[in-house]
Amino acid sequence: xxxxxxxFNVNNxxxxxxIEDLFKFYGSFSNIGNYKFDSFIGSATGQFSGAGSWExxxxxxxxxxSVTFYYSVNQYHSGVSLAILEDxxxxxWDGTLYxxxxxxxxxxxxxxxxxGGGDFTVSCDLIGFNDVDYWRTFSIWINDHLLFSFxxxxxxxxxxIDVSFLKHTGVVVYTNIRIxxxxxxxxxxxxxxxxxxxxxxxRAIEGRSIDFFVRYDGTLYAFKKKAVLSSWxxxxxxxxxxxxxxxxxxxxxxxxxxxxxxxxxxxGLIRSYGHRFRxxxxxxxxxxxxxxxxxxxFLLESESTTFSAxxxxxxxxxLERYDRVSFAAGDYSVVRQSATxxxxxxxxxxxxxxxxxxxxx
Numbered sequence: 001x002x003x004x005x006x007x008f009n010v011n012n013x014x015x016x017x018x019i020e021d022l023f024k025f026y027g028s029f030s031n032i033g034n035y036k037f038d039s040f041i042g043s044a045t046g047q048f049s050g051a052g053s054w055e056x057x058x059x060x061x062x063x064x065x066s067v068t069f070y071y072s073v074n075q076y077h078s079g080v081s082l083a084i085l086e087d088x089x090x091x092x093w094d095g096t097l098y099x100x101x102x103x104x105x106x107x108x109x110x111x112x113x114x115x116g117g118g119d120f121t122v123s124c125d126l127i128g129f130n131d132v133d134y135w136r137t138f139s140i141w142i143n144d145h146l147l148f149s150f151x152x153x154x155x156x157x158x159x160x161i162d163v164s165f166l167k168h169t170g171v172v173v174y175t176n177i178r179i180x181x182x183x184x185x186x187x188x189x190x191x192x193x194x195x196x197x198x199x200x201x202x203r204a205i206e207g208r209s210i211d212f213f214v215r216y217d218g219t220l221y222a223f224k225k226k227a228v229l230s231s232w233x234x235x236x237x238x239x240x241x242x243x244x245x246x247x248x249x250x251x252x253x254x255x256x257x258x259x260x261x262x263x264x265x266x267x268g269l270i271r272s273y274g275h276r277f278r279x280x281x282x283x284x285x286x287x288x289x290x291x292x293x294x295x296x297x298f299l300l301e302s303e304s305t306t307f308s309a310x311x312x313x314x315x316x317x318x319l320e321r322y323d324r325v326s327f328a329a330g331d332y333s334v335v336r337q338s339a340t341x342x343x344x345x346x347x348x349x350x351x352x353x354x355x356x357x358x359x360x361x
Contacts, residue, residue: 017185017186017189018068018123018182018184018185018186019182019184019185019186019205019208019210019222020037020182022186022189022201022204022205023037023201023212023222026189026191026197026198026200026201026204027220030197030198032214032218032219032220033218034217034218034219034220035220035221035222036215036219036221036222037182037221037222038182038222038223038224038226055166056164056165056166067082067123067124067125067161067163067184068121068122068123068124068184079092079166080120080163080164080166081163081164081165081166082122082124082138082161082162082163083161084124084154084161085154085156087102087103087152088102088103088104089101089102089124091122091140092166093120096111096112097109097110097111098110098111098112098147100150108147108148108150110147110148112147113142113143113145113147119142119143119144120140120141120142121139121140121142122138122139122140123137123138123140124136124138124161125137125185126154126286127187128286133153133155134153134154134155135151135152135153135154136151136152136153137149137150138150160289182208184208186204186205188204189201189204190203190204206284207283207284207285208284209294209297210222210223210224211224211225211321211322213321215320221320223322225301225322225333225358226361227358227360227361228323228324228361229361230324230325230326230331231319231323231324231325232316232319232323232325232326233325233326233327234311234313234325234326234327235328237311237312237313237327238313238348239310239311240310240327240329241309241310241311242307242308242309242329243307243308243309243310244306244307245308246273246276248302248305249269249276249302249303249306250276250277250278250298250299251265251269251270251273251274251275251276251277251299252265252266252270252276252278253265253277253278253279253295253296253298253299253302254277254279255280255281255282255285255291255292255294255295256279256281256282257283257284257285257286257287257290257291257294258283258284259286260285260286260287260291261288261291262288262291262292262295263292263295264296264298264299265299266299269299269303278298280294280298300358303355304333304354304355304357305354306355307354308352308353308354309327309329309332309353309354309355310351310352310353311327311350312340312348312351313348313349313351314346314347314349315346315347315348316349316351319334319337319349320334321334321336322334322335324356324358325351325353330355330356331355332353332354332355333355333356334352334353335352335353335354336351337349337350337352338350
């Protein structure tokens with residue numbers, strides 16, 4: 001007799017995975033054990049005086065609506081604040097008890113499983129199944145131990161989150177703050193029988209502007225292109241030739257998200273190459289701010305790939321993809337490298353380059 005299959009969805013209400021953990025999940029299918037993610041590092045220490053009130057320090061504003069970050073403490077009395085629209089969620093730890101509050105009212109109070117320092121992970125994510133109802137989800141871990149998860153209803157989507165660290169007045173007690181560049185979370189991921197892990201990972205991070213490759217030592221390196229210092233300056237390359245291909249150049253980009261859209265325009269490119277309009281779609285974007293940031297990034301990517309170059313230089317063993325290098329003609333990003341060996345002449349590196357457009361760090 002014929003068999004009828006029905007579609008179904010399974011949701012165990014587990015918290016969304018940080019993108020870093022998503023890479024590790026797919027990497028486990030490829031025998032990859034080491035990972036490197038771009039991150040922001042800060043460090044400070046101090047002594048707690050036993051008096052004073054809580055205050056916000058080291059604010060980081062306008063983070064997209066999903067964020068996961070990590071911080072380590074070597075002493076007590078630290079915390080973090082997540083300001084979302086009119087609400088202020090705070091997690092505070094005094095070495096014995098931890099508190100999770102909303103606008104000053106306790107939501108959770110419990111004993112902390114450690115009395116010394118620890119590594120905290122704080123995750124906040126916005127989940128929406130339509131354009132009316134949204135849920136803010138929070139999870140907090142210490143030393144990989146889940147302290148609690150909390151879900152709060154919101155009638156409107158929050159566009160950004162303002163993150164601040166908490167301390168008592170007159171003292172700094174947090175160390176080694178790490179806010180990854182890949183601080184988004186992913187609601188789903190899949191891999192089919194016989195499918196390459198790369199394909200499943202590419203599908204799961206689609207639309208997030210994340211690049212990755214495996215280094216010579218087997219470490220998977222994931223990053224977003226951003227302003228970096230030049231790794232090397234080549235004064236006298238053996239060969240250097242530039243080329244320009246404006247077939248895919250965009251000077252005006254409209255990025256269409258799930259419910260909203262935003263335009264980004266490069267007036268400088270328009271003066272040189274005219275009005276060249278592109279419309280792109282990314283259903284992972286839910287606010288105008290996200291659409292605008294994505295449209296600006298697309299403009300830069302388009303400009304970068306339009307102006308390319310080929311160079312032959314002394315062998316560069318340690319250059320990696322998207323390293324910034326300098327020539328008399330300007331700065332470029334490395335996208336391809338091969339080596340040529342000739343008996344009695346040594347080794348040359350043949351570099352494929354695209355224009356560097358990410359500015360000064």
